[in-house]
Amino acid sequence: MRRLMAALVLGLVLFCASGLQAQESPAKWPGIDEIVVEKFASDLGREARDPYINTDQGDLLLFLFALAGSVGGFVMGYFWHKVFVAGRRPEDTRE
Amino acid sequence: MIKAFFALSALLLALPARALAMHISEGILPPGWALLWFALALPFVALGVRQIKVQKKVDPSYLPLLGVFGAAVFVFSCFPIPVPVAGSTAHPAGTGLSAILLGPFASCVIAFISLLLQALFLAHGGLTTLGGNTLSMGVLGSFGGFFAFYLGRSLRLSLFWCGFLAGVAADLLTYFGTSLVMALALHGDQSMFSVLGQIFLAFMPTQIPLCLLEGAVTGGILVYIRRVRPDILRRLKVIREVEA
Incomplete structure (x- = not known):
């Protein structure tokens, strides 16, 4: 599989x-x-x-997407580490 | 292999594509329909807020998980992935995974917040179409993924394939929802079912590869969590004690 x-x-x-x-x-x-x-x-x-807040102007939208990706990726990575790395205990992984 | 799987998935998310995607754009829905979709979606969001409040008291790891998968849904649902066979870009939904781990109502809240942020700052979707988009991606995507997962469990499929089913169902039902919302509002003199079928079929060349990818990512993440933190899946009742 x-x-x-x-x-x-x-x-x-x-x-x-x-x-x-x-x-x-x-x-x-x-x-x-x-x-x-x-x-x-x-x-x-x-x-x-057009959107009410039109950010599709020049490179502004690309910048905002990069920012959103960075912030979203940071939040995801931070909590991922908190739960799956720092929060991991030996007894939790017992199969 | 799982590390390679995540690295390749991250590569896909990092593709530098233009910010165009699938949500229903601003102004497409007539005001009456826009209000109706808001009225239908908001009770799910309200119940989701309640579900989050209850769950965070029961399980201390629930809020960090909400952070992980809330951010994941936001990122999944706004970054376009090019699909060469269709010559266009689209994105997965991510709500199947969040519905399995956080509950389908909580997943509606995540979808609503993600869509609101995208409509406000990323010219992606729209404020007047937020209700319709929430109903598609939040309600249909989350509940479709959730029930597909438990259908897989009742058929005794492995965890990966249950997750795979959930990812595929969440993705396809999201686009079915988008087609339905548009067809009901815009079919005019034509048959609603005919318009629904045309729109849904037009999504398929792009969405079939993406829904398979979303299914594989959903199944892979569930298998990863079972390997590193099976206690979380037990506490969230995703798997039974004996399976962990």
């Missing part, structure tokens, strides 16, 4: 990560909101409007 799991994960990672090269080309990778949600909404007579 381990082999199957490893093969599945590796296959999917390679499948998805093959998009890395395409990222470097000028071709845009549209989000699914653009090609499905907004397209269908537009076809059905509703257009998306």
